[in-house]
Amino acid sequence: MPVFKLKVNGKEYSVDVDAATPILWVLRDHLNLIGSKYGCGVGSCGACTIHFNGNAIRSCQIPVSAASSATITTIEGLSEKGDHPLQKAWAEHDVPQCGYCQAGQIMTAAALLKKNPKPTDKEIDDAMNGNLCRCGTYVRVKAAIQKASKTI
Amino acid sequence: MAHTNKTIDRRSFLKVSSLTGGGLLLNFSWLAGHAMGAESLTELPNEWFELNSYIKIATNGNITLYSANPEFGSNVKTAMPMIVAEELDVDWKNVTVEQADFYPKRYSRQFTGGSQGIRQGWKPLRTAGATARQLLVLAAAQQWNVPAGEITTENGMLLHKNSGKSIGYGAVASLASTLPIPQDIKLKTTDRFKIIGTSKKNVDLEKIITGKPLFGMDYKTEGMLYAMIVNPPAFGKKFKSLDAASVKSMPGIIDVFPIKIMNDSYKRNFFDTATFIEMVAIVGKSTWEVMKAKKAIKVEWENAPETTYEMAGRPGQSIKQTIPAGLESSTDHKKIMETYTKNPGTVLRKDGNPEEAFQKAHKILERTYTCPFLAHNTMEPVNCYADVKADKAVIYGPTQAPEFIVGTIADILGMPKENIQINLARMGGGFGLRAYSHHMVEAAVISQKAKAPIKLIYSREDDMTYGIYRPAYSATFRAALDEKNQLLAFHVKAGGIPESPLHQNRFPAGAIDNYLAESWEHKSNITIGAFRAPRSNFMASSEQSFLDELAETMGKDPIAFRLELLDRAAKNPVGKNNDYDAKRYAGVLELVREKSGWNSSDKSKHRGVSAYFCHNSYVAQVVDTRISNNKLEVEKVYAAVDCGIVVNPDASINMGEGAIVDGIGNALFGEFPFENGVALKNNFNNYRMIRMKEAPKSIEVHFVKNEIDPTGLGEPLFPPIFAALANSLYKLTGKRFYEQPYLPQLTKQNIQI
Numbered sequence: 001m002p003v004f005k006l007k008v009n010g011k012e013y014s015v016d017v018d019a020a021t022p023i024l025w026v027l028r029d030h031l032n033l034i035g036s037k038y039g040c041g042v043g044s045c046g047a048c049t050i051h052f053n054g055n056a057i058r059s060c061q062i063p064v065s066a067a068s069s070a071t072i073t074t075i076e077g078l079s080e081k082g083d084h085p086l087q088k089a090w091a092e093h094d095v096p097q098c099g100y101c102q103a104g105q106i107m108t109a110a111a112l113l114k115k116n117p118k119p120t121d122k123e124i125d126d127a128m129n130g131n132l133c134r135c136g137t138y139v140r141v142k143a144a145i146q147k148a149s150k151t152i
Numbered sequence: 153m154a155h156t157n158k159t160i161d162r163r164s165f166l167k168v169s170s171l172t173g174g175g176l177l178l179n180f181s182w183l184a185g186h187a188m189g190a191e192s193l194t195e196l197p198n199e200w201f202e203l204n205s206y207i208k209i210a211t212n213g214n215i216t217l218y219s220a221n222p223e224f225g226s227n228v229k230t231a232m233p234m235i236v237a238e239e240l241d242v243d244w245k246n247v248t249v250e251q252a253d254f255y256p257k258r259y260s261r262q263f264t265g266g267s268q269g270i271r272q273g274w275k276p277l278r279t280a281g282a283t284a285r286q287l288l289v290l291a292a293a294q295q296w297n298v299p300a301g302e303i304t305t306e307n308g309m310l311l312h313k314n315s316g317k318s319i320g321y322g323a324v325a326s327l328a329s330t331l332p333i334p335q336d337i338k339l340k341t342t343d344r345f346k347i348i349g350t351s352k353k354n355v356d357l358e359k360i361i362t363g364k365p366l367f368g369m370d371y372k373t374e375g376m377l378y379a380m381i382v383n384p385p386a387f388g389k390k391f392k393s394l395d396a397a398s399v400k401s402m403p404g405i406i407d408v409f410p411i412k413i414m415n416d417s418y419k420r421n422f423f424d425t426a427t428f429i430e431m432v433a434i435v436g437k438s439t440w441e442v443m444k445a446k447k448a449i450k451v452e453w454e455n456a457p458e459t460t461y462e463m464a465g466r467p468g469q470s471i472k473q474t475i476p477a478g479l480e481s482s483t484d485h486k487k488i489m490e491t492y493t494k495n496p497g498t499v500l501r502k503d504g505n506p507e508e509a510f511q512k513a514h515k516i517l518e519r520t521y522t523c524p525f526l527a528h529n530t531m532e533p534v535n536c537y538a539d540v541k542a543d544k545a546v547i548y549g550p551t552q553a554p555e556f557i558v559g560t561i562a563d564i565l566g567m568p569k570e571n572i573q574i575n576l577a578r579m580g581g582g583f584g585l586r587a588y589s590h591h592m593v594e595a596a597v598i599s600q601k602a603k604a605p606i607k608l609i610y611s612r613e614d615d616m617t618y619g620i621y622r623p624a625y626s627a628t629f630r631a632a633l634d635e636k637n638q639l640l641a642f643h644v645k646a647g648g649i650p651e652s653p654l655h656q657n658r659f660p661a662g663a664i665d666n667y668l669a670e671s672w673e674h675k676s677n678i679t680i681g682a683f684r685a686p687r688s689n690f691m692a693s694s695e696q697s698f699l700d701e702l703a704e705t706m707g708k709d710p711i712a713f714r715l716e717l718l719d720r721a722a723k724n725p726v727g728k729n730n731d732y733d734a735k736r737y738a739g740v741l742e743l744v745r746e747k748s749g750w751n752s753s754d755k756s757k758h759r760g761v762s763a764y765f766c767h768n769s770y771v772a773q774v775v776d777t778r779i780s781n782n783k784l785e786v787e788k789v790y791a792a793v794d795c796g797i798v799v800n801p802d803a804s805i806n807m808g809e810g811a812i813v814d815g816i817g818n819a820l821f822g823e824f825p826f827e828n829g830v831a832l833k834n835n836f837n838n839y840r841m842i843r844m845k846e847a848p849k850s851i852e853v854h855f856v857k858n859e860i861d862p863t864g865l866g867e868p869l870f871p872p873i874f875a876a877l878a879n880s881l882y883k884l885t886g887k888r889f890y891e892q893p894y895l896p897q898l899t900k901q902n903i904q905i
Contacts, residue, residue: 018403018440025440029378034370035363037580038439039531040612044836047531075363082362090361094353094802097810098225099360099367100531100580106361128844132836134531134581135225136813138847140806 004064008033009077015064023067024048024059027074035075035103039132046131049104050074056111058130075103078110086110089148097135105131109145117152119145201325203284205258206236206277213308213322215242218252220259221269222552223356224582226866227803228269230355232277234799235270238347239281239340242308242321249355254554254574262576264552265587265682267767267864270799274861282337284328288321291328295319342797342859351802356578368549368577371537371607377406379598379606380442382432382451383618386829387678388479390456391430398450399434404441407602408434408449413593418563419464420473423556426590427619427679433598439609446611455479456677475677479829482524482624485649488674489626493520497645497670500656503726504666506632509641513632517705521629521694523892525824526622526683527833529841532580533615538595539605540565545572545596550579550586557589561596572596584682588620613834621824622683623648625690629698632666637706640666646691647672650680653687659737659765660699662730663717678826684814685867688766692871693819693878693892696762700879701888710761710879711745714738732765736794739856740772743792747854748774760879762872767864769795770856773812775848775876777884784884784898784905786816786848786877791869793853796860808853808869815873817842820905823893840895846905 006013006023008031015030022041027033027050036059039047043058050059051073078084086106096102105128112119112127119127124145133141200208200216208216217233233249254262261272285305292310293300296317304311311318342348359366384390396408412430414420432451436442458477462470510516536549545565551557554574562569579586595608610618627646634640642664646654656669683689703713715738722734741763745751750759763772776788789812798804821840825832833839853869878889885901898905 017438018444020444021438021440025438029438029440032372033363034365034372037367037531038369038533038609040836041443042612042835042837045531045612075361078362082358087361091353091357094351094357094806096225096354096357096360097227097806098531098579098581099354099356102360103363125845130843132531132841132843134529134583134814134841136810136817136842136847137806138813138842138844139809139851142844 005068006064006072007070008072009074017064019063019065021064022060023050023062023064023072026064027059033074033076037100037104039101039104045101046108047101047104049107049131051107051111054111054114056108075107078106084110085148085151086113086144089144089151092147093140093144095137095140095144097137101131101133105133105141109141109148113145113149113152118149199326201329203287203325203329204280206280207240207284209321209325211322211325213246213320215240215247215308217247217249219249220252220262221273222262222264222554222576222579223251224264224550224552224579224586226264226269226807227354227800228264230352230803231270231800232273233355234347234352235274235277236281238345239278240285241305244347244352246308251576251578254558254576256555262554264582265584267769267867270862271768271864278339279337282339283333286334286337287328287331288324290331290334291324292319295324295327348797348799349801352800354803366578367532367580368537369532369535369580369609371548371577373537373539373605376537376605376607377435377437377602378439378442379433379435379595379602379608380446380611381594381608381614382434382446382449383428383614384431384453386479387427387619387826388456388477388829389453390428391432392452392454394432395450399445399448402441402445402448404437405445406435406437408432408445409601411594411597411601413564413590413597414560415563418560419462419470421464421556421559423553423588424463424560425588425620425679425681431594433594433601435598435602435604435606443611474675476675478677480676480678481827482825485624486522488649489522489624489647492647492672492674493626493628493645497647497672499668500654500671501661501667501669501727503661503664504641506641506643506666506668509666510630510632510643513640514635515633515637516630517633517702518628518630519698519701519890520626521697521890522626523624523690523693524822525624525678525826526818526822527616527824527839528581528583528585528620528683529616529839530579530581530583530585533612534591534610534618535608536591536595537605537607538592538599540596540599543567543571546575547572547592547596548575548577549592549595550577550582551589551592552579552582552586553589556587557592560590560593564593565596565600583684584686585620588681612836616834616839617831619679620681621678622686622689623651623680625653627653627691627694629695631702633706639664639702639706641668642666643668644695645670645672646694647674649674650676653690655687655691655731657729657731658691659721659732660717662725662727662734663721665726667726684811685766685871688764688867688871689874692762692764692766693874696764696872696875697878697889700760700875700882711741711750714741714763736770737763737765740770740792740794743854743856744772744774744790747792747852748790750774758880758883760876760881760883762876762879764868764872766871767867769793769863769865769868771868771872773869773872773876775873775880777877777880779884779903782904784903786846787850789848789851789873789876791851791853792856793865793869794856794858795865795868796858796862798855799862801855804855804865805853807865809851811867811869812851812873813842813847815870816848816877817846819874819877819892820846820895821893
């Protein structure tokens with residue numbers, strides 16, 4: 001199998017895997033970065049969201065072969081001390097219930113705020129609509145994004 | 153090492169018999185990066201002392217509380233230790249919470265479900281905390297040589313006012329752990345609560361938002377392999393043969409083999425619902441390689457015959473269960489339900505003379521409501537780690553009910569229960585699904601056969617199509633009215649595939665002189681299981697929709713009409729077996745009326761109301777919908793809840809908001825159809841779930857303030873929302889909603905969402 005080089009959270013990695021392996025499974029099985037979650041494998045739930053050259057993408061949909069020159073950030077690398085404005089706002093609003101989708105929610109929201117620090121309600125809805133939360137924490141997810149938006 | 157107290161009363165619920173096992177093998181790694189703001193935890197204690205199964209106190213005063221119940225997002229891991237901490241009288245910021253493993257000798261009822269965690273834990277957890285506190289008081293009394301009655305406690309400190317002495321819990325923890333368990337423990341009066349009733353953050357919050365490992369899916373050990381299963385492609389099919397060569401030489405594939413998860417002689421328990429007993433397992437070096445092999449594998453299936461099995465009933469008894477043959481379709485299910493609706497059912501309750509009342513009725517209102525199967529769709533797909541050796545099995549994964557699966561694992565592995573260790577992972581959702589834990593048996597069998605530790609992962613498609621659904625239900629309601637539009641009689645006939653949802657003793661039973669409740673059931677080979685407020689979720693939606701239409705027919709305000717019925721049930725109840733408290737029921741309706749401004753509200757609002765009692769709690773809800781930018785919008789939801797004392801208010805509001813969103817989503821979109829036994833949906837790209845855009849713009853959750861011991865909260869806000877929404881949509885669209893989901897009818901009315 002070919003060796004692929006990856007840059008994740010500022011670190012260089014080499015992995016020897018099938019070229020079609022989605023980045024999600026490289027992160028989870030080979031790099032021990034398990035913060036990005038498997039939810040659907042078809043890009044429909046957003047639990048696996050990472051930043052790929054600064055864009056929020058579903059890591060279950062991008063093969064490792066397409067990632068060699070990309071800069072990847074996962075929830076583990078979003079902030080050094082877990083103190084990204086969104087993480088602080090998430091804590092303040094005590095958003096999670098089961099917690100499984102939350103890293104994906106935060107990563108999507110972080111990409112949104114980077115491009116659009118003061119999103120409208122509709123812009124938040126549009127950006128977050130690809131992230132499912134089975135526990136139904138949407139009201140708090142939105143409140144936390146609005147809160148973080150005020151602090152940046 | 154800490155002391156072992158041999159004098160403890162073994163009949164006591166405080167089951168400290170010995171401290172072998174993992175309890176004292178300290179692992180401090182969890183201290184790093186624990187709960188935010190807990191600065192005092194950075195200092196490592198010399199020793200820990202266990203005062204009972206729930207509490208460890210360190211020499212430096214740090215407190216570890218074990219949370220015995222599995223956590224699936226209902227926040228028991230935070231709320232239940234709060235109850236212990238309250239009576240122990242410690243500062244919450246010095247408390248660390250650890251998930252206890254499954255340990256039936258030490259903990260009773262390690263089960264999360266039925267909204268019973270807090271309710272059933274209330275007294276035992278308070279007693280555990282208060283007992284430990286009293287042990288510390290007695291230890292200080294001994295050390296200071298003063299009467300125990302003169303010692304008070306505050307925030308983890310022992311104080312003796314007369315001498316001015318004070319000392320931290322940690323300093324006497326060693327001595328306290330040697331003392332006999334005191335009797336006649338006094339619990340705090342509610343006015344002295346300092347932790348209960350204040351909002352505390354989720355104890356796993358920081359780990360969740362920074363992506364730390366918490367879930368079964370995240371678990372990994374050295375040398376672990378990855379496994380997936382291949383189930384029959386339809387309900388009513390079974391395994392026939394495997395062409396192992398089809399995948400065995402694929403990269404990363406270690407082994408492929410059929411497995412069987414229950415012996416024919418095994419007597420199942422109630423939670424042993426397993427759709428497929430035989431399946432194929434693929435074991436490999438990585439998830440992706442196993443997923444690829446799963447797509448390429450060649451397996452033959454055949455139609456399953458009718459089968460029977462023994463299910464354990466009361467001790468010494470068993471019940472014969474039959475699973476029918478055949479490939480079922482939802483279109484046939486609908487016809488079957490229509491037939492049952494027309495035929496008499498089994499009478500489960502009859503008050504007065506309903507037949508006569510219907511005969512002399514001036515007007516009869518009759519409506520039938522239906523709902524389809526639903527999949528749970530927890531965000532974390534089914535998974536489980538297992539490491540089975542010759543004489544020991546270690547299982548780690550999501551389960552709401554380890555006690556109900558340990559015997560099944562023991563039987564198929566041929567190992568005593570005592571050799572099976574089940575460790576409880578935080579679950580990425582449960583909603584009832586994980587009360588049925590056959591994934592644990594599958595993982596164990598695969599590990600035993602592969603002779604290696606493995607992590608079993610279900611693909612989303614596996615997770616959605618393996619069974620354990622909310623059943624399809626139907627309910628027909630009839631009301632007899634006289635010429636003055638007064639209610640003479642009430643009739644409900646409800647059933648389902650394959651179980652009936654009827655609670656014959658619930659409201660409005662007890663409020664109407666002539667009342668009849670009938671039930672029916674139709675067998676199916678599609679497996680079902682508890683789904684957030686099982687049965688109640690449909691009965692509330694149908695009954696509360698019907699009462700709304702009945703109130704309208706009678707020319708009454710829907711809240712006032714319900715209150716009239718409840719007033720009758722409170723003052724002069726019909727029958728003796730009514731399982732609700734009419735005054736508390738009325739209380740939530742009155743509260744939601746006040747909070748929503750029901751009587752003074754803008755008449756242009758499209759408001760719907762609903763109220764239901766289940767899981768020992770009472771909930772009333774008001775929903776406002778409107779059309780905004782040509783789309784349906786749930787503008788506002790008000791909820792009033794009576795669940796007794798609220799332990800962790802903000803987290804309880806969060807739970808309520810979630811149940812409301814969940815219910816609105818399932819009411820609008822939830823549907824899981826079958827054709828010839830095949831599930832027609834299998835992933836989130838074809839199973840529509842509620843997303844942020846469709847969620848209510850604003851939700852208010854209000855609690856009735858009282859001093860009643862806490863009751864359920866995880867489920868009760870879910871059932872009534874279906875009807876509150878339907879009743880609001882009626883005001884918005886002019887049409888009643890009788891069939892779930894509501895989306896097709898909205899589409900017909902050109903209303904988009």
